[in-house]
Amino acid sequence: MARFAAIIFLTIGCSFLALGLFLMWQRNDPNSLAFYGPDMVTLQTASASAQMPVRFSIPAARINLPVYPSVITEHTWADTKKGVSFLKTSPLPGEIGNSIIYGHNWNVLLGRLTTVKPGDKIFVTYPDSLKVFTVRFTATISPNETFILKPTTDRRITVYTCTGFLDSKRFVVTATLDEPKTLSTAN
Amino acid sequence: MKRSIYYGLIGVVASAFVAVPSVFASVSVPNFPSCLSPQGSAIASYNDGDHGIVGSDATYTGSDAVYQASDITLIQCFCSTSGQGIQTNWWRASSLTNDEIKELESEGWTYVPSGTPWGLDDGFYLTQNSSYSCLAPTPTPGGGDGGGGGGGGSSSGGSSSSSNSSSSNTVVAGAETSEGQILGLASTGDIVKVYGVFAIAFFSLITGFALLKRHESR
Numbered sequence: 001m002a003r004f005a006a007i008i009f010l011t012i013g014c015s016f017l018a019l020g021l022f023l024m025w026q027r028n029d030p031n032s033l034a035f036y037g038p039d040m041v042t043l044q045t046a047s048a049s050a051q052m053p054v055r056f057s058i059p060a061a062r063i064n065l066p067v068y069p070s071v072i073t074e075h076t077w078a079d080t081k082k083g084v085s086f087l088k089t090s091p092l093p094g095e096i097g098n099s100i101i102y103g104h105n106w107n108v109l110l111g112r113l114t115t116v117k118p119g120d121k122i123f124v125t126y127p128d129s130l131k132v133f134t135v136r137f138t139a140t141i142s143p144n145e146t147f148i149l150k151p152t153t154d155r156r157i158t159v160y161t162c163t164g165f166l167d168s169k170r171f172v173v174t175a176t177l178d179e180p181k182t183l184s185t186a187n
Numbered sequence: 188m189k190r191s192i193y194y195g196l197i198g199v200v201a202s203a204f205v206a207v208p209s210v211f212a213s214v215s216v217p218n219f220p221s222c223l224s225p226q227g228s229a230i231a232s233y234n235d236g237d238h239g240i241v242g243s244d245a246t247y248t249g250s251d252a253v254y255q256a257s258d259i260t261l262i263q264c265f266c267s268t269s270g271q272g273i274q275t276n277w278w279r280a281s282s283l284t285n286d287e288i289k290e291l292e293s294e295g296w297t298y299v300p301s302g303t304p305w306g307l308d309d310g311f312y313l314t315q316n317s318s319y320s321c322l323a324p325t326p327t328p329g330g331g332d333g334g335g336g337g338g339g340g341s342s343s344g345g346s347s348s349s350s351n352s353s354s355s356n357t358v359v360a361g362a363e364t365s366e367g368q369i370l371g372l373a374s375t376g377d378i379v380k381v382y383g384v385f386a387i388a389f390f391s392l393i394t395g396f397a398l399l400k401r402h403e404s405r
Contacts, residue, residue: 002402009395016388023381077373085373098224105376118270118322137223137272139319143372147220158224160372167376174223 055125222264
């Protein structure tokens with residue numbers, strides 16, 4: 001009986017160990033994004049609406065990720081493990097107002113957001129244009145400080161991810177639009 | 188007899204649960220907006236100059252702006268020339284008792300006897316500082332000292348506001364406009380889950396090996 005129980009516990013232990021290692025790999029290895037297959041969502045987003053942003057990048061922090069639209073349903077934020085989430089009910093990045101972008105703090109996602117400094121550039125790519133933002137502020141706040149979501153009268157994006165002990169805080173970056181640039185679609 | 192002791196213990200435990208929260212919930216602190224996304228009307232704005240921060244005797248050089256968020260709350264957003272920001276929450280707490288003020292002081296609030304030296308209305312305030320990072324302001328030629336104090340009151344010095352200022356557009360849009368009240372930010376970290384998985388793995392393996400050893404020793 002003890003031997004049977006031991007085998008059960010060892011099986012459970014090995015299974016959870018494998019799951020833990022998978023979660024660690026998922027958080028840290030850039031190749032893990034390919035685990036979900038080709039980045040079809042970006043293409044689908046682009047074809048569904050030319051107005052939706054498709055790419056989000058902060059070169060200073062080596063962040064370059066696809067953008068996925070998201071919503072809040074019954075106080076629960078939808079999220080993705082394949083890129084950053086753009087809150088669809090906030091204004092499009094580059095429009096007047098406060099655009100909300102968020103993502104997990106994995107190293108392959110927004111884990112390096114905490115290295116972003118005021119003055120750094122943020123690029124939001126649309127199918128036919130590029131919006132360039134300059135970081136104005138960064139701060140560490142509590143999850144209940146929802147004032148960062150408040151509407152604004154400027155063209156602003158607010159980007160945040162988890163930080164702190166046991167992910168108990170949020171690191172927030174706010175940036176305002178520099179100047180609109182248009183990419184050549186002929187290329 | 189035993190029953191009375193039992194009920195007595197339950198009563199003591201229950202009163203502890205009732206009494207403890209009531210002590211800590213005696214003072215309700217108002218919500219303050221953030222310098223990351225200031226709300227309210229700007230009552231003072233200086234692009235550069237020397238400024239004071241309550242609770243510190245030092246002089247701070249950089250941009251400074253004060254926003255009236257409500258009748259009793261203001262925020263002062265200072266951004267130094269090196270990009271270090273200090274937000275000061277100003278709470279006109281005239282309705283508080285001395286005990287409540289002492290309790291708040293123990294929680295990190297600073298008592299300011301009068302707002303007048305800071306360019307605010309007379310009356311006492313409670314203030315609290317927090318730090319953030321900001322884009323260092325560019326000094327304007329001939330900008331002068333934008334006004335010594337941190338507060339603004341009715342002052343009108345300075346030219347334009349700092350980098351967090353808004354344009355004159357009237358369209359206001361943000362998450363709250365369509366979401367109603369959002370109770371909290373997204374949970375964008377799952378390190379607790381990872382630790383939990385490893386903890387279960389660890390304890391399962393330890394238990395498994397212990398049972399295996401026990402079985403073999405028989």
